[in-house]
Amino acid sequence: MSTIAFLLIFLGLFLGGGAYSFWKQKLPKGVVVLLAICSAMCLAAGLLRI
Incomplete structure (x- = not known):
């Protein structure tokens, strides 16, 4: 597993x-959804880079 994939996950x-x-x-739902x-x-x- 590459470092980038690990960091993204x-x-x-x-x-x-x-x-x-x-x-x-x-807290406001907009923040939670974002x-x-x-x-x-x-x-x-991350999973696609594995």
Whole structure:
């Protein structure tokens, strides 16, 4: 597994955790949706680079 793929997967999981945390804190839905979309794109890019 390349370094870039590892970093993208790690970043996707980090952003996903942030989205979940923000959702639990009942922060604005726009922020949560943006983080979730970014998380999904990072995870997808990381998995496709494997």
